[in-house]
Amino acid sequence: MNHLRVKVGLGSCGIAAGAQKIYDHLELIHKNNPEQWSLEKTNCIGICYSEPLVHIEFNNELYIYGNITPVGSEQVIESFLQHNTPPSAFLVYSTQLAASENNFINNQVKWALKNCGIINPEKIEEYEQMGGYQAVLKIKSWSSDRIIDEIEKSGLKGRGGGGFLTATKWRLAAKQNKKSKYVICNADEGDPGAFMDRSILEGDPHGVLEGMMIAGKAIGATKGIIYCRAEYPLAIKRVQIAIDQAREKNYLGKNIFGINGFDFDIYIKEGAGAFVCGEETALIASIEGKRGMPSKRPPFPAIKGVWDLPTVINNVETLVNIPTIINKGAENYAQLGTEKAKGTKVFAITGKVKKSGLVEVPMGTPISTVIYDICGGTADGKKIKAVQLGGPSGGCVPAHLLDTIIDYDAIIETGAIMGSGGMVVMDESTCMVDVAKFFLAFTQSESCGKCTFCRIGTLRMLEILEKITNGEGELEDLEILEDLALEIQSNSLCGLGQSAPNPVLSALKYFRDEFEAHIIDKRCPALQCSALIKYEIIADHCVGCSQCYKVCPSNAIESDANKIHHIIEENCIRCGACYDKCKFDAIVRS
Amino acid sequence: MHIEKKIKIKPQSTDYQVDIPDLEKIIIDCNGISGGLIPLLQRIQDRFTFIPPQAFKLIDKELNIPESESLGVATFYTQFKLNPTGKYTIKICKGTACHVQNANKIFDVISEYLQIKPGETTEDQLFTLELVSCLGCCSLAPAIMIGEETYGKLDDRSVISIIKEIQDRESK
CATH class of the missing domain: 1.20.1440.230 (NADH-ubiquinone oxidoreductase 51kDa subunit, iron-sulphur binding domain)
Structure with missing residues (x-):
């Protein structure tokens, strides 16, 4: 009779923050009384800034503990077991109690991330318990047109940045009269500052596989390829586990799900590190084993793609939305968002922001709502200068335009682009x-x-x-x-x-x-460009502790008879080491 | 960080001892895989930590892929190394989030401490330094990856103590 379920958030980010140590520690204690509680794995739920996270399900309520240590998590579990009450220390989210991050989670609308941080991504049964693989069964007898019509009704657009209607791509590929076709999942998430796709692949790999199966059924493809960047070893591992489990259950292979004539199999292709391979034609070249250089379109990949066969290339987030759209109905998806941008969008919020993590909101939400209401503004209360959207292909939305809504056209008007979902917050100290x-x-x-x-x-x-x-x-x-x-x-x-x-x-x-x-002024207002800043020591604040002198790599600090330090201007290389070292605020930058 | 020249076209290590029969076997095993050149190079690198110069001639001989093509692919992708790498590759993330959280400083202290630049390996063959565009751990910025392990929320002190810990472990 396990009524206490303990789950540790083991995403890449969680592991880096120490979650594996917590899991290992809890595993040892768990052996002592395995009857009283259960220990499981899950992925990141998006509260990345409070990692590592321990989720506890108790009497049908969820409690998440964050910024926690192995010993701390042991104490939390003991408190549940011995006193039957949830402790309030380390609590960051709860469905029952007030907690610091309740707003962060409750203000989101989760479609793409609905399973992330909820299920154990390495267990197909847990995905199925959440309604997984029901969508494929639902469309079992649907015609290609009917599936594509449904996706068209949802208004889903490519979430990788292009914003092209998914249904249009599919229809073009479906029309091609070829025996062999491909569905490719583009998981070459190269935008620096974006990690939505990594989180989805690590947290809900079966969702992506199911999306690909439906795409395969719609266009008549028999093969699927997941092109994933090699920098995501955990994502690759989890997807491979998911593929193996699906094959075992005959969800991949020949006549899958017992549907006669529906052959579909998926394999992973590891990228070798080239940002340009996120571009469709370059990605195809890379899969074919060549240098990943783009080629002219048309012909579009939907007509002539991998090995000259019709190929549909969809982004991870796009694909993971597909099963949910089929299950919950396209109308319900289309109800969210604006006239031209339907549904939800996942953003990775990073930079000088208080709560950095993954956020999914309906299209049409103002950027300011995401930054201030959900993510709590800047970490140290400094003024936000701009928010960068779209990574190296995008641009900045300045502070006075932050009420711009999340919509492809509205964002383009500001000079930025929606992009794949990276949102980097910059404050006054960013140049x-x-x-x-x-x-x-x-x-x-x-x-x-x-x-x-x-x-x-x-x-x-x-x-x-x-x-x-x-x-x-x-x-x-x-x-x-x-x-x-x-x-x-x-x-x-x-x-x-x-x-x-x-x-x-x-x-x-x-x-x-x-x-x-x-x-003109040879001045960097944000005091970031090292060639344009100058360091000085305020004699009144200097206590002569010599710390700055010791740390200076270029012998640019000397002390006078009273042991007060000075900077020798011509020797200073402006590395800022003394500035960081000084505990008395005696060194100023100007 | 200045603009790094990331590609070294000329392999430098012709004197490096390479197990040729082993290399040959890997290449022959990959015969017939469509689009197999990249996975083949990945396998070779997994085995040797880099692509030995002999590999290109052998690929030409066994698989009939001209040297120009295989070398072209090997130099196009940042993953492939033409020189032996150390036991641990330190990947310093220079993604946007890390950049605005002072990743340059992390790079400076590591480079200073180990006395190597990106692409170089320490004399004891323990560490190779590399700059990567994004590790996808942006909420833990600034972050680095050593081997398959990711470390986040670093500062100039913690990063050196992590490296020292590995050095201590390895010297035992």
Whole structure:
């Protein structure tokens, strides 16, 4: 009679925060009285900032304990067992009690993440208990058109960033009269600052498999490939476990689910590290074992894809939504959101924000609601300067536009893009020139080199930005930047090149004054660009402890007769080591 | 962090001892797999920690894939290394979230402490340093990965103590 279920959140993020140690510790104690409680694994529920997390189900209520240690979690369990009451220390979420993160969870609408952090992703039975694999059975006798009509009714658009109607892609592939077709799950989540797909693959791998099966049935494909980046070893492991379990139950293979003539199998293809492979045609080249370089469209992959066969490529989040749409009804999905953007969207909120984690909200929700109401604003109360959306292909939404709603068109109007769901919060201490340079350095190094403007144009732009952050910029550089940006946008073949200049353009649009401060005043307002800042020691605050002197790597600190320290300007390399070390606030940056 | 030249086209380690029969076997086993060049290179790297220069000639001989093509693929993807790597690869995340949370500092202290730059290996063959675009652990920024283990919420002190711990373990 187990009435106490203990689950440890073992996602990549949880493990990095120490969840495995908790699990190992609890496993040892659990051996002592295995009858009284059960110990299980689950994945991240999205409260990443409070990890590691221990979930406790007790009398049909859920209690989540966070920022917890192995010993702390043992005490929590003991309190449940001995006193039958949930302790309040470490409690972050509860369905019954008031807790610090109740708002964070309760303000979300979970479709794509509905199983993440709830089920054990390594057990197919738990997925089935949540209604898993019912959607495939529901569409068992449906025609291809009927399935695609249903998805069309839901209004689901590609969640990887393109925002293309999923049903349109499927219909085009379904029309092709070929015996062999492919469904590819694009799990090459390369946007720095985004981890929605990793979390879904780790937390609900069967949901993705079921989505692929339905796509396979709709377009008449017999093979599925999950193209996953190698940086996600845990996701690959969990998906492989899920595939093996599904094969064993004949949910994959020949005549799956006993449906005559429905053959479908899935295998994983590990990416080898190239951001451009997130682009459809490059991804196909990579699967075929070639350099992942994009090619011209048309022909679209839905007509001529992998090995020249019709191929539908959908993102992880798109696919995991499919079974739920079939189960709960397309109308219900379409009720959420705006006229042109239906359903929900998952965002990975990171950066200078208080509660960093995964958030799923209906389309049409203002960005400010996500940042302030759900994620609690900035960590240290500093003013938000901007929110970056869409990673290296996107742009910044400045603070005064944060009431913009989450909708493909509304976001494009600000100069950013919806992207795949990365939301990076930046406060006053973030230098926008430096951020623009950061993104451009990324796309520049990831450019495959096929198109001249992308290959060389981005390098020239990067050199100019380096020049500006080094305090050597000239005003006309800004015009050259804009000029180059437009050329790169219009002369590149694929999305990587076409969107590479976006972060720079949007920073120039809203934060031109910061660029000008770097160029004209030789000053970095956020005090980030090391070439433009100066360190000084305030004699009144200095106690002569020599800590700064010891840590200085360039012999730039000396002390006078009274043991008060000074910085020798010409020796200083502006590394900031002394600034970090000083406990008396005697060193200032200007 | 300045712009890193991430690709070293010329393999440097021709004197490295490679178990050729083993290499041959891996290559022959991959014959006939469609799109198999990338998985083949991944297998070779799993076995040898890098792609030995001899591999390209052997792939040409056994699978009829020209050296230019296999070397082209090997240099295109960041995963493939043309030089031996250390026992542990330290991947420093330079994703957006880590960048705004001062990942540069983490890079500086590691690089200073181990006296290696990205792509280089320590003399004792223990650590190789690498910069990666995102580890997907953004809420734990700044983060690094050593081997298959991820470490988050680092600062200049904790990161060095993690590395020291491994050094201590290995010296025993």
